[in-house]
Amino acid sequence: MKLSTTLLKFSLLATCGIMTMTSSNNPLFYKAELASTKAPVASKKAAASAKTTKAKSATAPVAKPVPAAKTAKVSKEAEESLSKAAIEKMSKVNKINDLLAFSRGDTSETVACKNCSVASEAAKIRFNQCSPKNDYMEEALERKKTSASYIGALIRTPINKKPMIRPVCIETAMYLQSAASGPVVDYKTCSNGKAKNAPARPCVSENYFTLISNSFEVVSQCMKTYIGEGESALAQKQNILAVFGMISVESGFHVNIMSKTGAGGIGQFTQPAIHAVNKMLSETEEFLLSHPDVRCQKIANEFLKEDQRMDSKKTCDRISIAEGNPVTNMIYTYAALKEATDYFDTTVFNDAKMKAKFALPADELAKIKRATMVWSHNTGYAGLKTPLTKLxxxxxxxxxxxxxxxxxxxxxxYARLYPNKGNAGSSARIKETANYYAKIQTKIDLIKDGAAGGSCLN
Known part of the structure; x- marks a missing residue:
């Protein structure tokens, strides 16, 4: 393969970021106009540069030629290295796009398009066309949209022009979640407070996606200083990216998903977890009510009143839009992460003996604290503290x-070798807890590739 061909492939990959943002008239893709207005300027600059280079070359002294053998050797090594990287990247992204196409319910012709360019595949990310099998949330969404509730405002409000997490990444996370109920998870519907199995993942319609994206943006903006108190702005943004990855693993950002073990909703809450969060939710409410952002005060008033808090025994409290989700579940998710942060600060990072063992810059220490915060969502606090203190x-x-x-x-x-007794019941559980944080990182990378590359963090 010639080097120029390889570089063209890299150019296609770079184009994905622009093409993804131009695939719809939805506010998600507003950057298309910026991209198109910059192109002519770039072309003029390139033309001017070419004229200058040509003029200089006519008067410049001729450079001493490099020996042919040496030139050929360097070019061959560079070509082989670039070619391998480009082919692997193209293959990986095309596989993800095939999966996304299938998940969206695209035609078999689209799914079978093995030779389509990365740019053209990325440009096809759109909302689902709902079917009688998966449109079961649409009526509730329309009802909320016309209501005076904050959920209604979130559905009606256009997507933020520059949210903390790129909307296309949230959309990709939603599509990557399995489209059908199966041996691991079920999708549920709620009627009169009773939950029953739904036939499939809900349709990712514009109303549904707008609610999810706006809810995560507002709650994350309100809670970033709650879970990252005293940390730098960069560390706090990285915390939100980690939470995004954790939710992508747990639920794929779907409101009504339930695991076979009984965990439910965006943050996959179990009864004991809800009970634990309810004990400290007054602190969360106080934080939000005193927040300078009026949106944070509003969500405290609407979703954290005594009669609005989750009942650990009621499944629909975790998964139903009528019960204030996904906002309520997201608030609980951040509250649980705050509790985890406080636990590890008290027992490890602020403990005199343990604290002395870390010789790291603030943002690097924040990286370890961030990992323990989201990792313990799966392992439990003691489940991670055991291998942590052992190490x-x-x-x-x-x-x-x-x-x-x-x-x-x-x-x-160490989580694999020295599991807490609560996680040591089976080799499968030990493997799950040991690999959970790495799984979050892998999922973020997978979503980045499926969302046409670049960081998911704005």
């Missing part, structure tokens, strides 16, 4: 933690 008191007994990424890889291994 700090053995491998780091006589040295300090100076590399956050290396430490997290070691913690993954």
């Amino acid at each position: 700090l008191t053995t491998k780091y007994a006589k040295k300090k933690v100076t590399d956050a990424d290396k430490f997290l890889e070691e913690l993954r291994e």
Whole structure:
């Protein structure tokens, strides 16, 4: 393969970011106009540069030629390296796009398009055309849309022009979630407070997606300083990206998803988890009511009143739009993460002996704290503290933690070798808890590729 061909493939990959934003008239894709207005300017600059280069070359001295053998060797190595990377990237993204096409219910012709360019495939991300099998949430969404509730306002409000997480990443996460109920999860509908199985994942309509995207944006903006108190703005944004990855793993951002073990909704809450959050929810309410952003005060007033809080025994409280979801479930998710943050601060990061073992810049220490916060959502607090303290008191007994990424890889291994007794019941559970944080990182990378590359964080 010629080097120019390889570079063309990389150019196609770079084009994906622009093409994804031009696939709809929905506000999600407002950046298309910016891209199109910049193109002529770039072309003029390129033309001017070419004229200047041509003029200089006519008067410049001739450079001493490089020996042919040396030139050929360098070019061949560069070509092989670039070619392999380009082919692997193209293959990975095309596989993701095939999956997304199938998940959206595209035609078999589209799904079978193995040779379509990455740019053209990325440009096809759109909302579902609902069917009688998956439109069961549409009536409730329309009712809420015309109501005076905050949920209605979130559905009616256009997508934020620059939210913390790119909307196309949330959309991709929703499509990557399995489209049908199966052995691991069910989708539920609620009627008169009773939950029953739905036949399929709900239709990702414009109303549904707008509600999900706007809800996550508002709740995240309100809670970023709650879970990242005292951290830098960059660290707080990275916290939100981690929460985005965690929700993508847990529910794919679907309101009405239930696991076979009874966890439900956006944050996949169990009865004990709801009970625990309810105990500290007054603190969350107080934080939101005193927030300078009026939106945060509004969600506290509407979703955290005593009669609006989740009842751990009622499934629909976790999954029903009529009961204030996804906002309520998202607030509970952040409240639970705050509780995890406080627990690890008290028992590890602010403990005199343990604190002395970390010799890291603030943002690097924040990376480890972020990992423990979201990791413990799966392991439980004690489930992660056991391997964490084991690692700090053995491998780091006589040295300090100076590399956050290396430490997290070691913690993954210690979670496998030294699981808390609550997670040691089976090899499957040990594997799940040990790999959970890495799974979040992998899911974020997968979504980035499926959303045409680039960071999911604005």
